[in-house]
Amino acid sequence: MATEQQSGETFSDTQRSGPYASAVNWMESLSETQFAYLLLTPALVLLGVIAVYPLVSTFSMSLFADRLTGTARLGEFVGLQNYVDLFTGARNYALPSQFLPTFSSEFPFVTNIYSSALAVTLIFTVFSVLFETLIGFGQALILDQDFRGRRWVRVAIIIPWAVPIVIQGMIWYLMFQPNIGFLVGTSENPALLNQLGLIGTTPLRNTADALFLIIVADVWKTSAFMALLILAGMQSIDRSLYDVAKVAGASRWQQFKLITFPLILPTVLVAMLFRTIDAMRVYGIIQTMAGCQTVPSLSCLVVTTFNTPLYGTSATVAFVTAGIIAVVVSVYIVNFASEGL
Amino acid sequence: MSNETQGAGIGSADADMKRGPLGRWVDSAIKNPDKVYRAMFYVAMLFFLVTTLFPFYWLLVLALTPNNLIANMGLVPKGFNPEVFIAMFDRVPFHLYMFNSFVLGITTTVLVLLIASLAGYVFGRLRFPGKGVLMLGILAISYFPPAAFLIPLFELFTGNTAISIGMVTISTPDLFNTPAPMVFPFSALFLPLSIFILTTFYGQIPDGLEDAARVEGTTRLGALFRVIVPLSAPGVATAGVLTFISVYNEFFFSFLMNNGEADSWAPIVAGILKYQGQFDTPYNLMAAASIVGVLPVAILVIIAQERIVSGLTAGALKE
Numbered sequence: 001m002a003t004e005q006q007s008g009e010t011f012s013d014t015q016r017s018g019p020y021a022s023a024v025n026w027m028e029s030l031s032e033t034q035f036a037y038l039l040l041t042p043a044l045v046l047l048g049v050i051a052v053y054p055l056v057s058t059f060s061m062s063l064f065a066d067r068l069t070g071t072a073r074l075g076e077f078v079g080l081q082n083y084v085d086l087f088t089g090a091r092n093y094a095l096p097s098q099f100l101p102t103f104s105s106e107f108p109f110v111t112n113i114y115s116s117a118l119a120v121t122l123i124f125t126v127f128s129v130l131f132e133t134l135i136g137f138g139q140a141l142i143l144d145q146d147f148r149g150r151r152w153v154r155v156a157i158i159i160p161w162a163v164p165i166v167i168q169g170m171i172w173y174l175m176f177q178p179n180i181g182f183l184v185g186t187s188e189n190p191a192l193l194n195q196l197g198l199i200g201t202t203p204l205r206n207t208a209d210a211l212f213l214i215i216v217a218d219v220w221k222t223s224a225f226m227a228l229l230i231l232a233g234m235q236s237i238d239r240s241l242y243d244v245a246k247v248a249g250a251s252r253w254q255q256f257k258l259i260t261f262p263l264i265l266p267t268v269l270v271a272m273l274f275r276t277i278d279a280m281r282v283y284g285i286i287q288t289m290a291g292c293q294t295v296p297s298l299s300c301l302v303v304t305t306f307n308t309p310l311y312g313t314s315a316t317v318a319f320v321t322a323g324i325i326a327v328v329v330s331v332y333i334v335n336f337a338s339e340g341l
Numbered sequence: 342m343s344n345e346t347q348g349a350g351i352g353s354a355d356a357d358m359k360r361g362p363l364g365r366w367v368d369s370a371i372k373n374p375d376k377v378y379r380a381m382f383y384v385a386m387l388f389f390l391v392t393t394l395f396p397f398y399w400l401l402v403l404a405l406t407p408n409n410l411i412a413n414m415g416l417v418p419k420g421f422n423p424e425v426f427i428a429m430f431d432r433v434p435f436h437l438y439m440f441n442s443f444v445l446g447i448t449t450t451v452l453v454l455l456i457a458s459l460a461g462y463v464f465g466r467l468r469f470p471g472k473g474v475l476m477l478g479i480l481a482i483s484y485f486p487p488a489a490f491l492i493p494l495f496e497l498f499t500g501n502t503a504i505s506i507g508m509v510t511i512s513t514p515d516l517f518n519t520p521a522p523m524v525f526p527f528s529a530l531f532l533p534l535s536i537f538i539l540t541t542f543y544g545q546i547p548d549g550l551e552d553a554a555r556v557e558g559t560t561r562l563g564a565l566f567r568v569i570v571p572l573s574a575p576g577v578a579t580a581g582v583l584t585f586i587s588v589y590n591e592f593f594f595s596f597l598m599n600n601g602e603a604d605s606w607a608p609i610v611a612g613i614l615k616y617q618g619q620f621d622t623p624y625n626l627m628a629a630a631s632i633v634g635v636l637p638v639a640i641l642v643i644i645a646q647e648r649i650v651s652g653l654t655a656g657a658l659k660e
Binding site: 033035054057154164170174179181182220277280283288 | 378386389390394399400411413414416456462467472479484485490492493529532536561562592593595596597613614627628630635639643650
């Protein structure tokens with residue numbers, strides 16, 4: 001009954017004349033390829049206006065000088081001069097933080113490493129991804145076991161991942177603000193972390209300490225993501241492999257080393273790549289915890305020069321950031337293309 | 342006790358007698374290595390529970406302590422001040438910021454689900470030239486940093502971009518301080534993940550069901566929205582939950598694409614940052630607002646745990 005009625009309705013739909021019916025008829029007459037591109041139009045328009053156009057436009061802006069006076073946003077066309085200035089350090093005088101560290105011929109060959117946006121971003125990326133992977137691995141091993149209350153342990157481990165970045169920043173700001181809590185002491189009465197020499201007494205105002213704490217905060221929030229990906233990899237392993245290993249007398253460590261680890265390694269590498277791309281654009285946690293003056297990342301440098309406003313410089317830094325990420329993405333795509341397609 | 346008498350009774354010269362409970366446990370653990378794994382497992386689980394949950398407990402400690410007593414805090418609140426959860430709304434209209442966040446989140450989610458459903462149908466069920474290249478292109482674009490889009494988008498949404506069509510030049514409308522400069526960037530940022538989740542789910546529906554609907558006289562779009570989408574409800578829910586959480590958590594455009602006022606559609610990012618006063622820093626209010634701000638996503642995680650887990654893993658592993 002119901003289906004009959006429904007089909008009757010749709011039939012009369014197609015019979016009806018008017019703009020709706022002609023649109024339907026037109027759509028039905030399209031070939032599969034035409035129909036596919038028609039349905040993709042909204043997605044392509046959105047990504048075109050919000051992503052492709054800005055990327056192209058950022059690049060073209062980066063070819064113009066900064067305009068310091070007057071109403072125009074940009075100065076004259078200077079070609080690649082902005083890029084040259086950025087990489088040689090000639091632009092440092094105008095920047096809130098330099099792009100590259102200062103190189104010297106004496107050991108340790110690099111100075112001002114914490115005032116360099118590129119160095120700070122790379123330090124953050126390497127250490128946060130490394131520790132997220134290790135801790136995520138540990139969490140995944142826990143969640144892979146069968147025990148009572150597993151569901152709730154999983155909730156507890158996922159919740160930091162769902163915490164808004166601004167609240168994540170606020171939490172860690174409140175934990176490491178001097179004089180509030182037991183984690184940061186004074187010079188007369190140092191806390192444990194101070195005595196260990198991990199952080200000073202005003203950790204959020206010192207670049208090295210703040211960077212360390214921002215990495216810790218990021219690991220706290222994001223290792224759950226790694227854990228879930230690694231767990232999915234673990235659970236897709238054929239359980240009979242473990243049965244065979246047990247019969248053969250393999251210890252748990254051997255089972256891990258010879259079965260679990262090699263089989264989830266591809267998953268872990270893909271997950272690390274995603275996290276690397278994500279970590280390279282770090283901004284919000286820095287802005288809320290310590291501020292961009294204290295910990296200058298690449299995204300920080302883009303925003304501060306944009307606000308100054310040094311549009312040409314800002315666009316240059318933005319495009320270089322995108323370029324660095326593009327290199328990482330293309331590594332992934334080349335791998336994906338060689339394996340999957 | 343029983344161990345001691347037993348040891349003595351048998352007369353083995355083992356030093357069992359002098360061991361306490363720990364010694365006995367170690368002894369039995371040596372005989373049975375599984376016990377060691379069990380113990381290691383519980384220690385590790387406890388460690389992860391404490392490290393993930395302690396920061397939330399710290400918020401509660403600070404929120405319940407009156408602000409003038411917040412100094413050299415230990416592990417327990419100094420005092421009990423639940424009124425803080427009312428006082429926080431007096432200082433900053435945090436409920437309005439949360440409302441804005443919900444509106445932005447729901448609008449973006451609806452838009453993303455609609456666009457991603459069409460794209461997911463195309464990628465999951467149709468064959469056409471250029472499919473692989475388009476999928477990779479969408480994937481690649483989603484990994485560019487928001488910072489690379491900032492300046493042109495800011496210009497575009499503040500009405501400073503001129504579009505020339507032949508002789509006519511029109512400048513874009515000034516949409517700053519409306520939801521648009523946030524909703525569209527959010528949609529573009531989180532669209533690719535939903536496309537990949539829905540491609541997977543829509544691709545799994547048997548062709549026969551769609552063919553049956555088409556034979557019945559349903560249009561192509563009708564088959565998508567009346568057959569394929571309802572059958573993929575778990576996938577749609579997964580994409581929706583992940584998009585909403587991502588928007589609620591987003592910082593970059595939430596922070597830069599409005600003037601930070603509640604009546605300009607600023608989301609909770611601005612609300613939380615507004616507690617930092619010019620003359621004082623009300624730590625207890627900051628902590629209370631953080632707790633209130635986390636609650637919606639915490640509840641969502643508890644309810645939709647399975648969806649989130651499957652979505653994150655499907656989205657990343659299938660790509």
